[in-house]
Amino acid sequence: xxxxxxxxxxxxxxxxxxxxxxxxxxxxxxxxxxxxxxxxxxxxxxxxxxxxxxxxxxxxxxxxxxxxxxxxxxxxxxxxxxxxxxxxxxxxxxxxxxxxxxxxxxxxxxxxxxxxxxxxxxxxxxxxxxxxxxxxxxxxxxxxx
Amino acid sequence: xxxxxxxxxxxxxxxxxxxxxxxxxxxxxxxxxxxxxxxxxxxxxxxxxxxxxxxxxxxxxxxxxxxxxxxxxxxxxxxxxxxxxxxxxxxxxxxxxxxxxxxxxxxxxxxxxxxxxxxxxxxxxxxxxxxxxxxxxxxxxxxxxxxxxxxxxxxxxxxxxxxxxxxxxxxxxxxxxxxxxxxxxxxxxxxxxxxxxxxxxxxxxxxxxxxxxxxxxxxxxxxxxxxxx
Numbered sequence: 001x002x003x004x005x006x007x008x009x010x011x012x013x014x015x016x017x018x019x020x021x022x023x024x025x026x027x028x029x030x031x032x033x034x035x036x037x038x039x040x041x042x043x044x045x046x047x048x049x050x051x052x053x054x055x056x057x058x059x060x061x062x063x064x065x066x067x068x069x070x071x072x073x074x075x076x077x078x079x080x081x082x083x084x085x086x087x088x089x090x091x092x093x094x095x096x097x098x099x100x101x102x103x104x105x106x107x108x109x110x111x112x113x114x115x116x117x118x119x120x121x122x123x124x125x126x127x128x129x130x131x132x133x134x135x136x137x138x139x140x141x142x143x144x145x
Numbered sequence: 146x147x148x149x150x151x152x153x154x155x156x157x158x159x160x161x162x163x164x165x166x167x168x169x170x171x172x173x174x175x176x177x178x179x180x181x182x183x184x185x186x187x188x189x190x191x192x193x194x195x196x197x198x199x200x201x202x203x204x205x206x207x208x209x210x211x212x213x214x215x216x217x218x219x220x221x222x223x224x225x226x227x228x229x230x231x232x233x234x235x236x237x238x239x240x241x242x243x244x245x246x247x248x249x250x251x252x253x254x255x256x257x258x259x260x261x262x263x264x265x266x267x268x269x270x271x272x273x274x275x276x277x278x279x280x281x282x283x284x285x286x287x288x289x290x291x292x293x294x295x296x297x298x299x300x301x302x303x304x305x306x307x308x309x310x311x312x313x314x315x316x317x318x319x320x321x322x323x324x325x326x327x328x329x330x331x332x333x334x335x336x337x338x339x340x341x342x343x344x345x346x347x348x349x350x351x352x353x354x355x356x357x358x359x360x361x362x363x364x365x366x367x368x369x370x371x372x373x374x
Contacts, residue, residue, distance in 0.1 A: 005149045008153065009153065009156060012153065012156055012157060012160065013160065016160040016161075016163070019164065020164055020167060020168070023164075023168060024285075027283075027284065027285050028168055029168035029169070029170075032289055033167055033170065034289065038293050038296075039289065039293075040287070040289035040290035040293050041277075041290060041293040044277070044279050044280050044283060044285075044287075044290055045279070046279065074149070
């Protein structure tokens with residue numbers, strides 16, 4: 001239960017990070033607050049759009065779906081069902097793979113790092129680790145019966 | 146479980162407030178650098194130049210960093226012109242600002258280039274602004290992106306920020322625009338070859354090379370200084 005709660009909270013934070021980047025892509029608010037990072041370089045590059053939509057929109061949708069699944073998995077009836085852990089690992093894995101691709105672009109193609117993107121990468125990685133650990137612990141406990 | 150939903154709700158509210166504050170904060174293009182100055186003063190500046198002072202041919206370009214034609218010229222024609230005419234000492238290139246009123250960030254981008262020029266990096270910033278021209282198509286405040294450019298070309302960011310906030314070169318940019326008006330510049334880019342307007346529709350590297358070679362061929366060589374024995 002704790003792991004699903006942690007995933008829900010992490011997804012909530014990730015959702016707001018992605019929402020900030022998406023709203024910026026739509027022209028809401030001023031320049032990105034990025035410190036000494038290269039957020040604007042990344043966000044105005046041609047890789048900031050994927051299949052016609054801002055990359056941040058995929059982040060908003062992805063985190064929102066993980067959030068909904070994690071909260072749904074907290075229902076008393078769902079707590080004992082292993083399938084929710086599998087779904088969470090699957091969703092987080094897609095997010096991690098997409099993040100690896102985006103981080104590669106930042107480091108080796110755009111040559112600029114967006115701190116918000118790094119934040120998002122940390123969050124999705126943390127979600128994936130928690131989800132995998134939860135799935136494995138359920139497996140171990142069911143194996144031991 | 147109830148405690149979790151309380152934590153969840155509190156976190157959502159905190160993040161929502163944080164997002165609202167982030168979006169409300171300004172810090173974008175300073176009005177002093179983005180708009181025309183209240184007064185225009187001639188400080189004697191006549192544009193940044195590239196190439197030999199002894200070149201027989203001088204080409205003056207009136208340009209606007211937000212103009213797509215100027216970006217095309219800078220990225221497609223200019224590298225060849227640099228290689229064939231400027232580095233060979235045939236041509237001296239002079240850049241003058243002509244911010245068009247239809248563009249929202251023309252003056253601001255010109256200002257970013259002048260603030261870079263203050264630190265000896267005008268042409269580096271010129272290239273950043275033209276080679277990453279996506280900023281001109283989004284309509285978004287480019288202040289943060291230009292600051293990234295400033296960092297990338299190695300500017301002292303504190304000096305750059307101070308220059309942009311103060312709008313230090315707004316008068317210089319407007320003076321250049323007024324000068325362009327007097328020379329009947331009505332679009333960008335507009336070129337003058339040794340003071341005579343050059344048909345912009347022919348503004349290719351080949352056309353400039355032909356023109357420069359023709360002028361050089363018809364210019365008598367400078368007399369060599371006599372050597373005393």
